[in-house]
Amino acid sequence: MIALSLQEVQELAEAILRHHGFSEPHVHAVARAVLAGERDECASHGLWRLLGCIDTLRAGKVSPDAEPEVIDQAPSIVRVDARGGFAQVAFERGAPVLVEKARANGIAALAINRCVHFSALWTELEVLTEAGLVALACTPSHAWVAPAGGSKPLFGTNPIAFGWPRTGKHPFIFDFATSAIARGEIQLHERAGKAIPLGWGIDAAGQPSTDASAVLNGAMLTFGGHKGSALSAMVELIAGPLIGDLTSVESQAWDAGSKSSPYHGELLIALDPKRFLGDAVDQHLARAEALFDGIQNQGARLPSQRRYEARERSLRDGVKIPEKLYEDLQGLLA
Amino acid sequence: MIALSLQEVQELAEAILRHHGFSEPHVHAVARAVLAGERDECASHGLWRLLGCIDTLRAGKVSPDAEPEVIDQAPSIVRVDARGGFAQVAFERGAPVLVEKARANGIAALAINRCVHFSALWTELEVLTEAGLVALACTPSHAWVAPAGGSKPLFGTNPIAFGWPRTGKHPFIFDFATSAIARGEIQLHERAGKAIPLGWGIDAAGQPSTDASAVLNGAMLTFGGHKGSALSAMVELIAGPLIGDLTSVESQAWDAGSKSSPYHGELLIALDPKRFLGDAVDQHLARAEALFDGIQNQGARLPSQRRYEARERSLRDGVKIPEKLYEDLQGLLA
Structure with a gap:
C-alpha cells in the first residue's frame, strides 16, 4: 500500500484531470469528489474512480470543459x-x-x-x-x-x-x-473467482445464480x-x-x-x-435528536457513522491506496 | 360471505359513522376511503377498518367533528x-x-x-x-x-x-x-396459531423468531x-x-x-x-410509458395492477365480506 496525505490525494487527482485537458472548474470539482470518496474510505468513489473518468473522456463520452x-x-x-x-x-x-x-x-x-x-x-x-x-x-x-x-x-x-x-x-x-448490491462488488467477486450470495442476481435465463459472470451477463436484482x-x-x-x-x-x-x-x-x-x-424549529429538531438517540442507545448505527469514522482517521493519518492503483494513476500522468 | 354492492358498502359505512356522531364531512370522507379499500380488495383498509375507527372514537382518541x-x-x-x-x-x-x-x-x-x-x-x-x-x-x-x-x-x-x-x-x-410485513398480517398468523416466516421480526430478547406472539411483544423488522x-x-x-x-x-x-x-x-x-x-411534457411522459412497457413486456407487474384488477371486478360484481364482519358492523348500528 502507498500512504498519501489528503493534500497529496487532491494534488494527484487535480494533476491527472488537468493533464487530460479538463477545465479548472472541472479539475477542482471532480478532484474534491474523489478526495471525499478516498477520505471517507468509499474506495469505489475515491482515486480509483479517476481511471473511469479518463476512460470516459477517451471514449468521447464526457466534455472536459463544459460550462453548465x-x-x-x-x-x-x-x-x-x-x-x-x-x-x-x-x-x-x-x-x-x-x-x-x-x-x-x-x-x-x-x-x-x-x-x-x-x-x-x-x-x-x-x-x-x-x-x-x-x-x-x-x-x-x-x-x-x-x-x-x-x-x-x-x-x-x-x-x-x-x-x-x-x-x-x-x-x-x-x-x-x-x-441488492453495488455492481462493482459483483465485479470484484468475478475477478477473485468467488461465488456471490443468492439474491444478488439472476443469469441470462432468469434463474437465480451465484456465478458472478453469469449475473453480470444476466441481470442484477x-x-x-x-x-x-x-x-x-x-x-x-x-x-x-x-x-x-x-x-x-x-x-x-x-x-x-x-x-x-x-x-x-x-x-x-x-x-x-x-x-x-x-420559531419552533429548534424544539422540533431536538426531537429528531431523540430519534437518533433511540437508534444508537440500542446499539444500532446511524447510516453514515462508518463514513464519519473513516473521515476522522483520514484527516488524522492520511490514506493508503494499493500500489497497483498508484502505478495506474501515475500512468495517467505520462 | 355476504354480497354487497358498492352502493351498499358506502351506505353502511356512512350509517355507522353518522350513528356514532361523526360530522357530515367526516362521514363522507372516511366512508369514501373505506369504500376504496373494500373495492380494491385491500380488506385491511375496507369495512373492517370501521371497527377500529369506532374503537378509536370510544377511546376518546379521535375528534368526530373536527373542522381542519x-x-x-x-x-x-x-x-x-x-x-x-x-x-x-x-x-x-x-x-x-x-x-x-x-x-x-x-x-x-x-x-x-x-x-x-x-x-x-x-x-x-x-x-x-x-x-x-x-x-x-x-x-x-x-x-x-x-x-x-x-x-x-x-x-x-x-x-x-x-x-x-x-x-x-x-x-x-x-x-x-x-x-417487512404489515402488522395485521402478523396478528392474523397469531389468531390462526400459525408460524410466521423468519425475517418478519424478533422476540423481546432480540432473537429472530417465527412465533407471532413473541414478535408482537418483541419488535418487527x-x-x-x-x-x-x-x-x-x-x-x-x-x-x-x-x-x-x-x-x-x-x-x-x-x-x-x-x-x-x-x-x-x-x-x-x-x-x-x-x-x-x-412544452416537452407529452414527449417525456411518453418515455415513462416505454419504461412501464419494459416492465410489463417481461412479465413483471406494475405495483398497483392487482388493485386495479380488483377494482374492475368490484365495480362489476360488487364485493363479498365475511358474515362475522357483517354482523360486527351491524352491531355498531345498534
Missing part, C-alpha cells in the same frame, strides 16, 4: 444543463439557487440534465445539510437490474440519498443503491424484493422523464458499449425546516 | 391542522391548495398535522395524479419496528407511497410499509435490512419533526395503551411535470 447553464425554470425549480460534463460543476452552479429557492418557498427542486455522473450523492447532500436543509437526491444509471418478477435488465442501480442537518454534528445521511423494485422505478421516473432526461435503458443505449460513466440526469429536492416550523 | 384549519405556511408549503380528526377531511381541504401551489411553483408540500391516520395513502395519491401531478406521501405510525442492528421497537410501519399520472390509464402508484431501516428513519424525520409532529414513539406514548389508530402527521410532496418540462 443555470435555468430558472419555475419559482421552486432550478435546472442546470451540464452540457455533457461531469455532474459536480453543474451541482456547484445549481446548489446556491436551490438553497435560495428552498429558503424562499419552503421546498424546491434542482434538476441536473445531460450530466455524466458517478453517483457520489452524499457529497452533494452534505452541501445542502450544511445550509440547514433537509434533502433528497437520486439518479438512474445503466440498465443492469431486473424489475421484481422480471428477468431482463431494465433499471439502473438507481441510488437514493437523504440528508438531515444536525446542529454541531455530522448530518444524518444515507446513500444507497436500490440494487433490487434490494427488498418488490418494494426495492418499486423505488427503483420511481428513481427512473423522477430523475428521468420528469426532468426530461434519460432512463437507464436510454443512457446505456447512448453509451453504445463504451462502458463509460452513465450520461443522464439527477433530481435533488431540498426542504427548509425553518419554513415548515418557524 | 388550512394554513398558508410558505409559497410552496400548505399546512392543515386536522385538530384531532381523521386525516381524510384534512387531506380534502389541503389537496386543492397543494395542487395550486405545485402548479404555480413546480413543487410543493402539504403537511397534515394532528390527524388520526389509518394509512391508506394510495387513495390520496390518486387525487393528485388525477390532477396531473407526480406525488410522494409518507406517515409514521406506532413504534413497533426495530432499526437494523437494534432490537427494540422504535419506528412505525412507516408507509411510503408514490404516484405518477398516466394519460388515459390508471396511475402508476405504489404504497408499501417500510416494515424493516424490509430490505439497513436500507429499509434508513428509509423508515427518513419517514420518522420528514413526516415527524420536519412538520412539527410526533414520531412513532411519541404517537404511541400519546395512545397510552388504548390501541387506537396513530395520531401524528403526514407529509405529501407534489411535483408538476408541466412546470419541469414545459
Whole structure:
C-alpha cells in the first residue's frame, strides 16, 4: 500500500484531470469528489474512480470543459444543463439557487440534465445539510437490474440519498443503491473467482445464480424484493422523464458499449425546516435528536457513522491506496 | 360471505359513522376511503377498518367533528391542522391548495398535522395524479419496528407511497410499509396459531423468531435490512419533526395503551411535470410509458395492477365480506 496525505490525494487527482485537458472548474470539482470518496474510505468513489473518468473522456463520452447553464425554470425549480460534463460543476452552479429557492418557498427542486455522473450523492447532500436543509437526491444509471418478477435488465442501480442537518454534528445521511448490491462488488467477486450470495442476481435465463459472470451477463436484482423494485422505478421516473432526461435503458443505449460513466440526469429536492416550523424549529429538531438517540442507545448505527469514522482517521493519518492503483494513476500522468 | 354492492358498502359505512356522531364531512370522507379499500380488495383498509375507527372514537382518541384549519405556511408549503380528526377531511381541504401551489411553483408540500391516520395513502395519491401531478406521501405510525442492528421497537410501519399520472390509464402508484410485513398480517398468523416466516421480526430478547406472539411483544423488522431501516428513519424525520409532529414513539406514548389508530402527521410532496418540462411534457411522459412497457413486456407487474384488477371486478360484481364482519358492523348500528 502507498500512504498519501489528503493534500497529496487532491494534488494527484487535480494533476491527472488537468493533464487530460479538463477545465479548472472541472479539475477542482471532480478532484474534491474523489478526495471525499478516498477520505471517507468509499474506495469505489475515491482515486480509483479517476481511471473511469479518463476512460470516459477517451471514449468521447464526457466534455472536459463544459460550462453548465443555470435555468430558472419555475419559482421552486432550478435546472442546470451540464452540457455533457461531469455532474459536480453543474451541482456547484445549481446548489446556491436551490438553497435560495428552498429558503424562499419552503421546498424546491434542482434538476441536473445531460450530466455524466458517478453517483457520489452524499457529497452533494452534505452541501445542502450544511445550509440547514433537509434533502433528497437520486439518479438512474445503466440498465443492469431486473424489475421484481422480471428477468431482463431494465433499471439502473438507481441510488437514493437523504440528508438531515444536525446542529454541531455530522448530518444524518444515507446513500444507497436500490440494487441488492453495488455492481462493482459483483465485479470484484468475478475477478477473485468467488461465488456471490443468492439474491444478488439472476443469469441470462432468469434463474437465480451465484456465478458472478453469469449475473453480470444476466441481470442484477433490487434490494427488498418488490418494494426495492418499486423505488427503483420511481428513481427512473423522477430523475428521468420528469426532468426530461434519460432512463437507464436510454443512457446505456447512448453509451453504445463504451462502458463509460452513465450520461443522464439527477433530481435533488431540498426542504427548509425553518419554513415548515418557524420559531419552533429548534424544539422540533431536538426531537429528531431523540430519534437518533433511540437508534444508537440500542446499539444500532446511524447510516453514515462508518463514513464519519473513516473521515476522522483520514484527516488524522492520511490514506493508503494499493500500489497497483498508484502505478495506474501515475500512468495517467505520462 | 355476504354480497354487497358498492352502493351498499358506502351506505353502511356512512350509517355507522353518522350513528356514532361523526360530522357530515367526516362521514363522507372516511366512508369514501373505506369504500376504496373494500373495492380494491385491500380488506385491511375496507369495512373492517370501521371497527377500529369506532374503537378509536370510544377511546376518546379521535375528534368526530373536527373542522381542519388550512394554513398558508410558505409559497410552496400548505399546512392543515386536522385538530384531532381523521386525516381524510384534512387531506380534502389541503389537496386543492397543494395542487395550486405545485402548479404555480413546480413543487410543493402539504403537511397534515394532528390527524388520526389509518394509512391508506394510495387513495390520496390518486387525487393528485388525477390532477396531473407526480406525488410522494409518507406517515409514521406506532413504534413497533426495530432499526437494523437494534432490537427494540422504535419506528412505525412507516408507509411510503408514490404516484405518477398516466394519460388515459390508471396511475402508476405504489404504497408499501417500510416494515417487512404489515402488522395485521402478523396478528392474523397469531389468531390462526400459525408460524410466521423468519425475517418478519424478533422476540423481546432480540432473537429472530417465527412465533407471532413473541414478535408482537418483541419488535418487527424493516424490509430490505439497513436500507429499509434508513428509509423508515427518513419517514420518522420528514413526516415527524420536519412538520412539527410526533414520531412513532411519541404517537404511541400519546395512545397510552388504548390501541387506537396513530395520531401524528403526514407529509405529501407534489411535483408538476408541466412546470419541469414545459412544452416537452407529452414527449417525456411518453418515455415513462416505454419504461412501464419494459416492465410489463417481461412479465413483471406494475405495483398497483392487482388493485386495479380488483377494482374492475368490484365495480362489476360488487364485493363479498365475511358474515362475522357483517354482523360486527351491524352491531355498531345498534
